[in-house]
Amino acid sequence: MSLVDIRGLGVKAGGRQILHDVTFRMDPGEIVTVVGPNGSGKSTLLRCIVGAVRPQSGSVKLKPGLRIGYVPQKLHIDPTLPITARRFLGLPHPVADDAAQQALDASGAGHLGGHQMADLSGGQFQRVLLARALLTRPDLLILDEATQGMDQPGSAEFYRQIEKVRAELGCAVLMVSHELHVVMAASDRVVCLNGHVCCEGAPEHVASAPEYRALFGTGTQGALALYRHEHTHSHDHDHSHGHDHAHDHDHGHKHGHEHAN
Numbered sequence: 516m517s518l519v520d521i522r523g524l525g526v527k528a529g530g531r532q533i534l535h536d537v538t539f540r541m542d543p544g545e546i547v548t549v550v551g552p553n554g555s556g557k558s559t560l561l562r563c564i565v566g567a568v569r570p571q572s573g574s575v576k577l578k579p580g581l582r583i584g585y586v587p588q589k590l591h592i593d594p595t596l597p598i599t600a601r602r603f604l605g606l607p608h609p610v611a612d613d614a615a616q617q618a619l620d621a622s623g624a625g626h627l628g629g630h631q632m633a634d635l636s637g638g639q640f641q642r643v644l645l646a647r648a649l650l651t652r653p654d655l656l657i658l659d660e661a662t663q664g665m666d667q668p669g670s671a672e673f674y675r676q677i678e679k680v681r682a683e684l685g686c687a688v689l690m691v692s693h694e695l696h697v698v699m700a701a702s703d704r705v706v707c708l709n710g711h712v713c714c715e716g717a718p719e720h721v722a723s724a725p726e727y728r729a730l731f732g733t734g735t736q737g738a739l740a741l742y743r744h745e746h747t748h749s750h751d752h753d754h755s756h757g758h759d760h761a762h763d764h765d766h767g768h769k770h771g772h773e774h775a776n
């Protein structure tokens with residue numbers, strides 16, 4: 516059974532039709548990225564899934580008992596408030612030490628538990644937010660532009676972590692991003708949204724679709740090459756996670772042969 520089954524979704528807000536006739540499905544374990552220009556309704560679609568927005572038309576069906584983990588775009592924490600990453604994970608609900616450590620480990624933040632939240636870099640901070648979203652052992656992880664403010668290598672590194680999370684925990688992942696060229700290698704499927712679904716499919720298919728090019732142009736090949744190049748070599752210099760290689764077979768077919776020069 517699908518995790519999410521949305522049909523004919525229509526959302527109006529502020530007298531405007533924000534989404535119309537959106538049909539969207541997510542299956543267990545897949546990584547889906549929603550791309551689209553500013554104001555195209557990406558966040559609204561996610562908010563319909565988490566139940567924060569009520570559609571005017573269509574249906575949103577979630578698998579009964581579906582557990583969702585949510586990583587927001589940004590979370591503001593008062594920089595004068597002293598709080599470690601470990602304590603942050605225990606808010607508002609206390610978490611056992613081993614569960615907290617497991618979530619941090621899975622997020623590539625295993626060493627950050629004792630660090631002050633205010634001292635973390637953008638990428639480290641988002642990893643702690645990711646750890647918090649994993650505490651509920653979600654079937655579906657939702658990320659709303661979780662790499663905003665990171666540079667491209669930082670974003671690419673973050674998305675690689677998301678792939679590891681999927682491989683280790685088996686959850687499906689739904690993300691919104693402006694950076695198709697950075698996320699596409701980490702995605703099984705890309706949905707291009709502009710009030711409605713313009714085009715969708717495998718990342719390469721969407722990147723070359725006329726609808727996508729009309730919205731985003733074609734000037735992203737360099738960044739895509741950068742991502743692939745780094746991805747192919749990432750395991751060579753990352754010795755901190757002994758389990759990396761166990762999952763190479765899951766994704767090797769996607770990346771192993773794609774050396775960019």
Ligand SMILES: Nc1ncnc2c1ncn2[C@@H]1O[C@H](COP(=O)(O)OP(=O)(O)OP(=O)(O)O)[C@@H](O)[C@H]1O
Nearest residue numbers: 528529530533551552553554555556557558559560
């Ligand atoms: N509650 C609301 N009331 C009025 N307008 C709204 C409301 N929620 C969203 N909108 C408008 O709907 C449009 C789509 O918003 P949404 O946040 O879903 O877009 P987005 O694709 O996520 O944009 P961005 O890339 O800028 O984050 C925007 O023009 C926004 O101003």
